[in-house]
Amino acid sequence: MIQAPLQPQQLLLQVPSQLMLQVTQEQFIALVTANRDLRLERTATGELIVNPPTGGETGKRNLSLSGQLSDWYEAHEALGEAFDSSTGFTLPNGANRSPDASWVRKECWDALSVEQRQGFIPLCPDFVVELRSKTDSLKDLRGKMQEYMENGAQLGWLIDPQNRCVEVYREGQEVEVLKSPSKVSGESVLPGFSLNLKRILP
8 A cells, every 4th residue: 555645734833032043054945945935034143033924014115115126126127136025145144134125236146156046145235125014123123234234235224114214324334314204315326216205104
């Protein structure tokens, strides 16, 4: 009698906030592959981060952000490649991160092999955005933004709807905090891009 192979069961992983799970790069890739519906990240020291699904308000804001970046990208395709929040990057320090929106210069993207482009992208984006949701810790998001800058990002935005502000991170400069801005500029990193914040900072 031939038995059918056992099918893997879907398990719900609940991690108490005080417990930090550490995984290797190989284990992390296996977890991501087996849990494609989850948004997982991994710190440079191997700590696993499970990000919950966004709520409706954050989802609407993220759509506006991604849509505007996509429109700019389509008109400036020769400059580089843009990515949504489901894209994973392996930073030079070993962390695995998935910004809410990001962009990579053409010369950096072109230097990658086909295999590297298909998996976690082995570099830090030149431009990153983190959009704070109701459950996000501002301290943790600021730590991520600093990590991006330390790993090669040229420009980053931490958008905080709760405080109606945008923290602008620039390579080698102090963080600038914009209070209730109507727009924020992509500056020389994303020439001609201006993010309208009407739907993002209500």
